[in-house]
Amino acid sequence: MNYLFTPSPGEVLADFPALRSSLEEWAPGRSGPLQAYVDADLVCFVIRGAGRVKAPHARENREQGFAALCQVCVPAGTLFQLENTGNQPLRFLQTTAPNSTPSSSTPPAQPQEPVLVCPWPGDKGFPRNERQRGGILVFQPNFECDYHSHDRAEEVFYFFEGEGDVTVEGQVLRVGPGDAVVTPADAKHKFKTFDQTLGMWLMVAPNLVPSHTFYKQLEDGSWERLPPKA
Numbered sequence: 001m002n003y004l005f006t007p008s009p010g011e012v013l014a015d016f017p018a019l020r021s022s023l024e025e026w027a028p029g030r031s032g033p034l035q036a037y038v039d040a041d042l043v044c045f046v047i048r049g050a051g052r053v054k055a056p057h058a059r060e061n062r063e064q065g066f067a068a069l070c071q072v073c074v075p076a077g078t079l080f081q082l083e084n085t086g087n088q089p090l091r092f093l094q095t096t097a098p099n100s101t102p103s104s105s106t107p108p109a110q111p112q113e114p115v116l117v118c119p120w121p122g123d124k125g126f127p128r129n130e131r132q133r134g135g136i137l138v139f140q141p142n143f144e145c146d147y148h149s150h151d152r153a154e155e156v157f158y159f160f161e162g163e164g165d166v167t168v169e170g171q172v173l174r175v176g177p178g179d180a181v182v183t184p185a186d187a188k189h190k191f192k193t194f195d196q197t198l199g200m201w202l203m204v205a206p207n208l209v210p211s212h213t214f215y216k217q218l219e220d221g222s223w224e225r226l227p228p229k230a
Contacts, residue, residue, distance in 0.1 A: 003168040005180045020099040026090040029082035040100035045201040049090035055088040059111035069120040070170040075113040096133035099207035134203035144192040161199030165192045
């Protein structure tokens with residue numbers, strides 16, 4: 001199975017019931033329609049360029065700018081509009097949890113939840129709920145995390161800084177800026193860095209608790225599943 005992608009604009013990376021992710025690129029001056037995902041959260045990780053998000057019926061922050069390495073988080077049900085306000089293409093990873101298409105443009109009777117723009121570094125405002133969790137993660141040089149999986153939850157990674165190895169179900173994948181890795185539910189994976197940091201954006205959906213299952217390697221090379229942990 002192919003877990004590693006170097007996506008081009010318009011390419012779909014993940015297409016699961018709980019998670020859909022694609023790479024988008026908009027020309028300067030382009031604006032999207034006023035729309036809402038009624039039953040799904042939308043998160044856009046901005047890779048390049050600058051733009052603005054409008055949420056005319058939100059209770060606050062009805063118009064916000066964003067730039068590269070920002071996350072634009074639109075809660076389910078909130079009407080929003082994206083536009084490229086820069087002089088270069090706006091490239092972003094667009095991810096919905098669960099997998100959904102816009103299904104409303106009707107003004108609400110009550111003020112809606114605001115859109116969140118979370119810059120990096122410092123993305124502590126990134127929303128986490130039962131539909132999804134994620135954000136920006138940076139591993140330090142010469143680090144290796146434990147082999148783990150997410151029961152009944154898929155995960156998508158996009159790498160923007162550094163170089164490292166990602167092991168998925170025994171396959172070792174070399175990754176760097178512009179690469180993406182998608183792990184299906186229950187797929188074991190881990191990360192290893194070299195002499196530089198490895199920066200990535202990620203989303204797991206759905207966000208189940210406990211969230212992580214770890215593994216212990218036995219003498220015969222097989223892996224023993226350990227009790228899940230939060």
